[in-house]
Amino acid sequence: MIGSISEQCLSGVCRPAVSTVLPERRLCVQGGEAMSQQSLIISGVSWFDDRGRTVNAHGGCIVGENGLCYLFGEYKTDEENRFAGFSCYSSPDLVHWTFRRIVLPQQADGLMGPGRIGERVKVMRCPTTGRYVMFMHSDDLGYRDPRICYAVCDTIDGDYEFRGPMTFRGEPIRRWDPGVFQDDDGTGYLLVHEGDIYRLSDDYLSAAEQVGEGIALGGEAPAAFKLGGRYWMLFSNKTSWDCNDNYCLSAPSMRGPWTYQGLFAPEGSMTCNSQSLFVIPVHTDRGMVPMYMGDRWSFPHQASAATYVWQQLSVNQGRLRLAEYWPAWSPVSGKEEPFEGxxxxxxxxxxxxxxxxxxxxxxxxxxxxxxxxxxxxxxxxxxxxxxxxxxxxxxxxxxxxxxxxxxxxxxxxxxxxxxxxxxxxxxxxxxxxxxxxxxxxxxxxxxxxxxxxxxxxxxx
The missing domain is CATH 2.60.120.260 (Galactose-binding domain-like)
Incomplete structure (x- = not known):
């Protein structure tokens, strides 16, 4: 388990307010019978929610509030690649997930309507307004009409109101693969492919300033976080739905200068057969560990077969590392643990x-x-x-x-x-x-x- 998650998500990650540890095993009641359940994060398999359906939330993020982790993501289909909605799930421990709702369904028309792509959903709570702002990539089915769009909501898992494209200097941001980052002072940043970085306005509803440009040419799927006194950003290369060896950069501030740090997972592992997504801290018995979140895409059957790769990161001698792939591990002990059977x-x-x-x-x-x-x-x-x-x-x-x-x-x-x-x-x-x-x-x-x-x- 992780500790209770506070309402604030700073530095692009969720900061536990209190490091509480729950028993590694708990009793789960289903069908009138009590059962002992192993609480493990298992990578590379489909997860099931409280309804017995696959957890269907890809390309998204986790936001913490009131002791729960809220997972947002793309609600995929098993038939075709199109926007079917963005989903929200909640969990007290990163293992057991409850379906909340489709927080942004397909719109009747327009940028998130029929015949459109909706990807890489990210959510942050704006500290100046208290509202939740959702960022997303909208596109046509041929990926030739990209926009970064946004929606807003007063509650974390409510119905988000689609507002349209994000703008910078009055013009829509025609890019893709949005990532977000919230610094210690509440400043919000929007990240897009190729490594452009925008500082958001105080209300998070537009881009106020471009503070980075082309820091990762050829890169996509950015994920930023702060660790060891430095800022880190992960990127994937462009290989469509296939995975590749992702890489990272680091900097003393979001304004740079950004330094290429190379691969953070073993070369040839294709980043544990996944693509970078998000990073959050997990408080375990052995202290806080940053957790890499990656998508293991599975085209075309994404709803069933696309899975999640959640692994521990570390910084060793100034270098970021995902040194070893653990098929299953306990978020309580922070150690690898096999499925018992x-x-x-x-x-x-x-x-x-x-x-x-x-x-x-x-x-x-x-x-x-x-x-x-x-x-x-x-x-x-x-x-x-x-x-x-x-x-x-x-x-x-x-x-x-x-x-x-x-x-x-x-x-x-x-x-x-x-x-x-x-x-x-x-x-x-x-x-x-x-x-x-x-x-x-x-x-x-x-x-x-x-x-x-x-x-x-x-x-x-």
Whole structure:
């Protein structure tokens, strides 16, 4: 768990007001039964909310208020890339998420209407007005009409009112991939691709001054934070939905000068197969650790299969590092911790569409492990109650799960939500798809195969 999160989010990260530690295990009641639940941040798998649906909030941020973490993000579909709304979830511990609402739905027309893209949503509370300001990238479906837009709301998880494009010197900011940063004195900053930095007006509703220009040419997905007395900014290279080796810069102030610091994750890891998103501090038993938040995109089935990579950062001898990838770790202890379960060998590997494997188990939660690589593709994974058939037997509806990874990865591919202890059957069905896409230049990215590989099932 993290400590209670204060209402202020300064330096682009949430500052815990009180470092309180809750028990590593808690009792969760579902279906009238009490169950012990392991409270771990598990990267690279779909997460499930209080409704049993996938947490669908990508490209966003976390804001703290009244002891809760509020996760904002893009509400994706599994069919196509279009703006379907921005979602909001809340959590007391970064592990268990409650769906609040779609805080900004698709508009009837205009920049956030039908046939538009809506991405990279960020939210900050303006200290001078007390209102919450939401920033976003609007575009056409071909990514040829970019605008940075904004919306406002009096409450953190209320209905945001769309206001239109952000302006600088009276002109719309026609850029993309907004990031935000709030300094210790409450000054707000807007970050965009290529490394331009704007100081916001006192009410956060326009850009008052450009304080940085082109500090990361060719870069996108900026994320800024303050650590060790310096300002840091993360950037991704431009490889469409595919991941790459992200890099960082540092400076003594937001005005610079910015110094290129190179890769912060091991070279070739493709930043743990993710793209930079946001950084927040997590207060653990061993002190505060900055947590990198990244998106592991999964085009085209983003709603089910796009996942999150949340890992610890450190500064060593003046260099920012994500030194080691932990598939699962406890936000209480701040240490790597494996998913606990009884192992069942599966040994399934196939690229034939429709081929499937079913595995019976008795327990309350399961995880699938296997290798993901450039030959991987999608499976549909679901859980039904044993001895029953039809849709009424499904306790976890099938979702798309990805076995594609640009940098080969062996680890968790699927972790189910907590269920009442009972007899179940998990099914894994190969879709036969070869997920691929092209960028605006026509360059192809994605998988070169359609394999699904399941090595083990872990049963809690």
């Amino acid at each position: 009884r192992r069942i060998d599966v040994g399934f590997r196939s690229d034939r569409a429709g081929e499937s494997v079913t595995i019976p188990f008795h327990g309350s939660r399961v995880a699938l492990t296997g290798r993901a690589d450039q030959w991987g593709s999608y499976a549909r994974v679901g859980i039904r109650r044993a001895g029953m058939g039809g849709e009424s037997a499904m306790v976890v509806n099938p979702i798309f799960v990805s076995w594609y990874a640009k940098s080969p990865d062996f680890g968790y591919r699927y972790v189910s939500p907590e269920l009442p202890e009972d007899d179940y059957i998990v099914s894994i069905t190969v879709t036969g798809e070869m997920p691929g896409w092209t960028d605006k230049t026509g360059q192809r990215f994605g998988s070169v195969g359609s394999f699904v590989a399941v090595d083990h099932l872990l049963v809690m």
